[in-house]
Structures are given as structure tokens and as C-alpha cells.
Amino acid sequence: MPSGVKYDTAFRERAVRLLQERRSEYQEESLTASIRQVAGVVGMPYDTLRTWNRQSTPGLAGAVSVDLASENRRLKRELAEAKRANEILRSAASFFAAELDRPRG
Missing domain, CATH: 1.20.5 (Single alpha-helices involved in coiled-coils or other helix-helix interfaces)
Structure with missing residues (x-):
């Protein structure tokens, strides 16, 4: 995806939710591997999803x-x-x- 792409809130929430579901389903998988997998499925950069995940889990x-x-x-x-x-x-x-x-x- 080109840089500067804007994602709507629903897409963001869906991507983070998919990541959290994958983490609970594949607990032996590393966070990095889960983020790469979900980012590939939804068609977005790894770093963007990683940042969203960090922001969604304050503390x-x-x-x-x-x-x-x-x-x-x-x-x-x-x-x-x-x-x-x-x-x-x-x-x-x-x-x-x-x-x-x-x-x-």
C-alpha cells in the first residue's frame, strides 16, 4: 500500500480485533508473526497494524x-x-x- 493511505475507524477496529482474535487462537505464535499474518490478510502495512495494536492496549x-x-x-x-x-x-x-x-x- 502506498504511504499516506487513510483508513476509517471501522477498518482500524476490525484489523485490531482480527489481530486480537488471532493472538488468542494461536497463543504459541509470536506477536510479530500474528501482526504480519493479519496485516497481509487485510492488505495493510505491518507497522501500521503494530502501531494500532499498541494504541488499542493502553498501559x-x-x-x-x-x-x-x-x-x-x-x-x-x-x-x-x-x-x-x-x-x-x-x-x-x-x-x-x-x-x-x-x-x-
Whole structure:
């Protein structure tokens, strides 16, 4: 579609509704894939539908950033725990390797 095309409100609402229905039907599909699919079906640019979707869900950006922040904190804790466990295992491996190298007498 050429740039500068004006879409009426009914078309906009229909496109966003189709996207939301597809998201609920194909939950394993990424948002990007859903937007590309619906934009292709209704014959409009991907970016336009993506923008309309963002505008139709106010507060979503804040919710996503809160979710990402909590996910980030959780992953950092998990990483720190894994690093501690790895260090313990490294120390244990060094200890047992030294025991094996020691001459028996």
C-alpha cells in the first residue's frame, strides 16, 4: 500500500480485533508473526497494524516493562545461584583431582 493511505475507524477496529482474535487462537505464535499474518490478510502495512495494536492496549507498555524487570531480576538471581554452584563444583573437582594425584603409600 502506498504511504499516506487513510483508513476509517471501522477498518482500524476490525484489523485490531482480527489481530486480537488471532493472538488468542494461536497463543504459541509470536506477536510479530500474528501482526504480519493479519496485516497481509487485510492488505495493510505491518507497522501500521503494530502501531494500532499498541494504541488499542493502553498501559501495555508499562505492564510489559514491569514484567521484563521482574523477569530480569529473577534471571539475575538464578544466574548468581548457578555461578555459586559452579564455583563449588570447581572447588570439589580440584580437591578430588589433587587426591587422585597424591601418591599412595
